[in-house]
Amino acid sequence: MLLSYLGVFRYFTSSGPMVQEGYDKFKGAFFKVPRFRRWLVVVSSHTFIEELRKARDDELSLTAAICVFLMSVNIHIPNILVSKSDPYHLAILRNQLNRNLGVLFPQTHDEIVRAFDEIIPLTSDWTKVCANDAVSQIVCRSANRIFVGAPLCQDPDWLALTLKFSKDVVISGRIISLFPGFLQPIAASLLTNLNAHVRHGMRHLAPVIQDRQRHIDEYGQDWDDKPNDLISWLMDAASDDEKSVKNLTQRILVLNFGAIFTTTMSFTHALFNLAAMPYHIHPLREEVEAIVNKEGWSKASLDKMHKLDSFLKESQRYNASALSMIRLTVKDFTFSDGTVIPKNTFIAASQCPIHHDEKNYVNAGVFDGFRFANTKMSEEDSVKHQLVITEPVYLPFGHGKHACPGRHLAANLMKGFLAHIVLNYDIKLENEGVRPTDMWVDGSLVPNQTAELMFRKRQF
Structure with missing residues (x-):
């Protein structure tokens, strides 16, 4: 029993090395790692990753896995995650959001500039900035310009709420999962304030939603000057049961969590890499300046x-979390080699080891910022290597029909952030040459949460 708990603790604090050890030892076969109260089976070959991708939802379920990992949301806001819910917000991300990223870019870029000016002011002297805190605020403001529009996206109270909600979802979900199933609702009520966050959010969103509903009632669905944002898209798509202020607020907060958490981690890693390897800055500046x-x-x-x-x-490849494409078996599932994964088992694709395998990438252990921008590539090959394109050897956004539906928004924001930084700022590490140490937390490679970077106005 003690050894089992030691294994769980090791996975929680050293999941990357543990998964790498299994990947090296079992050479493309299946292996398992211990999580609290259940094992997690890891898939490590391209063939089996493709079988994982192709599996039906009634065989391997992403939703069921998320319900366990985001236990606090599942308990407090069950109409969004449970299998009988109406996940219409996912279709909105894939359709309305992605189609409107170009149309909405002027507003998005305006918010990026405003957010940077306020959070990382352009000063002549070097200024210390906590990278993770600054990035999370900039991500939050920029995403909410599309989600709820101005001026609410700039409201300090709304921004603080969405950031607190996102943090509570992650922390409480991990803690609640440690309790036996029958105790989880009690633990959730004691450890989380998600319902209070929803009530708080309703105070901000109720006037906006009610005003838009009055316009719809008076002028019809497509009235003049109708805002083109997530609130409108949700109101247009929601069934009558889902059109309440409470239900719309819940969806907007959950989508904020999805946008803020992973994008903040990814871009903070990218900033640390840029500051640690500043020879990338000049080529990036040249490219951005020429095109702009x-x-x-x-x-x-x-x-x-x-x-x-x-x-x-490259930053997402190099600083990858241990696993991707996590699923929960709804029933016994048999892979092509005859391996049977029992019902109610977590299964996922090995990510970090695949990203660092020399068979998949030349000099895989070396960070090469322009690895995917080879000037000799054809336009077709260039498209294949874009940030948002998934494949069995590149899994930060998952792969297949359940690949992250918001990845185009995340990529758009991160590219906007990085382009703005290289044009307007000089950046360096607080301790030059020493990249802040990352931390493994339950499968995620979390960038240093307190490390500071140095910024100043770009010197010509």
Whole structure:
């Protein structure tokens, strides 16, 4: 029993090395790692990752896995995650959001500039900035310009609420999962304030939602000057049962969690890499300046910044979490080699070891910011290597039909952030040459939460 708990503790604090050890030892076969109260089976070959991707939802369920990992949301806001819920917000992310990223880019870029000016002011002298805190605030403001629009996206109370909600979802979900199933609702009520966060959010959103509903009642679904944002898209798509202020607020807060948590981690890693390897800055500046001077700021111009895209993709490859594509078996599942995974078992793809395998990437252990921006690539090959394209050897966004539906938004924001930084700031590590140490937490490679970076106005 003691050894079992030691294994769980080791996975929680050293999941990357543990999964790498299994990957090296079992050479493409299945292996398992211990989590509290159950094992997690790891898939490590391209063939089995493809079988994982192709499996039906009634065989291997992403939703069921998320319900366990985000236990606090599942208990307090069950209409969003449980299998009988209406996940219409996912279709909105794949359709309305992705289609409107170009149209909404002027507002998004405006918010990026405003957020940086307030959170990392342009000063002549070097200024210390806590990277994770600054990035989380900038991500939150920029995403909410699309989610709820201005001026609410700039409201300090709304921003503090969405950041607190996102943090509570992660922390409480991990703690609640340690309790036996029959105690989890009690633990959730004692450890989380998600319902209080929803009530808080309703105070902000109720006037907005009610005003828009009055316009719909009076002028119809497509009234003049109707805001083009997530609130409108949700109201248009929601069934009558889902149109209450409470239900819409719940969805908006949960989508904020999805946008803020992973994007903050990814971009904080990228900033640390940029500051630790500053020789990337000049080529990035040259590319961004040339394109912006010729075409201005737009999503189309961002899409032409191949070195920028490559740097962010390499950062996600190099600083990958241990696993991806997590599923829960709904029933016994048999792989093509005859391996049977029993019902109610977690299963996931090995991510970090695949990203660092020399068979998949040349010099895989070396950070090469322009790895995916080879000037000799054809345009077709260049598209294949974009940040948002998933494949069995690149899994930060998952892979297949359940790949992250918000990845295009995340990529758009991160490219906008990085382009703005290299054009307007000088950046360096507080301790030059020493990249802040990352930390493994239950499978995630978390960038240093307190490390500071040095910023100043760009010196010409």
